[in-house]
Amino acid sequence: MTEAGNIIINAKRQRGEFALDVSLALSNGLTAIFGKSGSGKTSLINLISGLDQPDEGHISIGSRVVFDKTQHINIAPENRQIGYVFQDGRLFPHLSVHNNLVYSRRFLKPVLNPAIFDQIVELLDIAPLLNRRPATLSGGEKQRVAIGRALLAEPQLLIMDEPLASLDASRKADILPFIENLRDQLNTPIIYVSHAMEEVIRLSDSLVLMDHGQVVAHGDVEQIMSRLDLKPLTGRYEAGAVLSVRIARHNALHKLSELSFGGQTLWVPGHDLPIGSELRLRIRARDVSISLQKPVGTSVLNIFEATITEIVADGGPHCEVLMDVGAPLIARITRKSVDDLGLEVGQKVFASVKAAAIDRRNLGVRSAR
């Protein structure tokens, strides 16, 4: 297993008009690579996996150098020990699910420990599929088998390229918990490529933001999501502040849960996880409103004292207002409101968040790390 900070990628790759120029040091856990299509995400992971080569640079995984231009090292993809889950699954149509799963084993020295096979089959819940043919599987089943197939090669690094992109929303919801389990139960570092922010928020420990072949930002999800300057890349409409919270209390009477963060409490619709569980939560900017006085006689459950730290207009009718409530919180309000209320940086205001606006989709179980 690799040590923290030990996946090093320094790579340049020119292909026609498109130039990729990346310098990254990734740690263990799940790192999400986020960016629009064409931002270079897949190009980057193809360089890591060896399916494509950089024009110059150095790539190492743990202590193993897999590519180094100056030292003339270029390990073939089959020897890099990198598991790759493709967007389209890419199961071998002529093999049964079982034979797809164990495909890598004929090329690997040690005999497969049956316990590992059973563990992965159980983790992904694919035991009933083993004798089927890929053509008879649903999209979600195919992806679970593809994940299992990559894991059974016992890789040093697992790359997942938009593994949920071809699935509908309910299938996604079926598979996300499996990926959360992988993240928490395996020691293998995971690079997870996505252009869906809710997946990133739910799954990732750290986030790499890519645009035009370059890394624009790399850090904690919470930190990157609170930067208004990155909103054009992280997405305005769906975006908002991301908070790390802990379940403090459940209110059985009203079916609510009380979450605590940065000395504040937040009421959300009841969650069934035990008290003390760590969660990551997204509060969409459009669900946050601002008032100058503390609202009274309101249905809104969550009202925070806040200090405005940044106001950014998007050129249209809206503004994003970044506030400090003990943690960063973002409100998306009209520019008219900003003018009418005379909002400015440093001002003390009250931020309101409707509990009902925070649904399951915006909650993710944080990794155990």
Place this chain on the structure above:
Amino acid sequence: MFDLSPFEIEAIQLSLQVAALALLACLPLGLATAWVLARYEFFGKPLFNGLVHLPLVVPPVVIGYLLLVMFGRQGPVGQWLWNTFEISIAFSWQGAAVAAGVMAFPLVVRSIRISLDAVDSGLEQAARTLGASPGWVFLTVTLPLILPGILTGAILAFARSLGEFGATITFVSNIPGETQTLPLALYSLTQSPDGEAGAYRLVFISVAIALAALVASETLARRINTRLGNND
């Protein structure tokens, strides 16, 4: 009811023998050629492609005559074969197989190439990331996936070889027991005044063999496609 005469048995045996040898030579060469055409770009590729497909478009007699010029005792290749190995294929059943093989070759290349083009290179990439070297990728992914194309090519080539006439009669002549395959025997019968009955029998035999081959290939193809999960 239908007892085969020694003449007919000889022609059938010879035809099957010739077609089998032609096929045996065609398949590996055709696979390699199809691979090169499907996977590589190089200078002169259109010319190479044209040469491979030439037997499809020129009269078979032309191919037979070219073979005679090259492989005859006096021809450059024939002379070399005779001087080095003391073998000559002109006017022998092996020569008939060469003629049949050359005529069938483009059919093999074509059907294998079509199935190669249809192979998702993403599957081959996936196999690489799972530890397979390029050779293993070919054996465990590409080859099984193009099996239907190879089968189709083989059937076409076999049928083409059984029916080959023009190139064969030009290159190796019409020698009973040596190069007189079914079509040549049939031709001889139609040239003799009392050969009509014998000709009908050979027509019937030819049709029966061709039908048997088609039915067998259809059954096999269905099996393979079921294995590939292509039929749902």
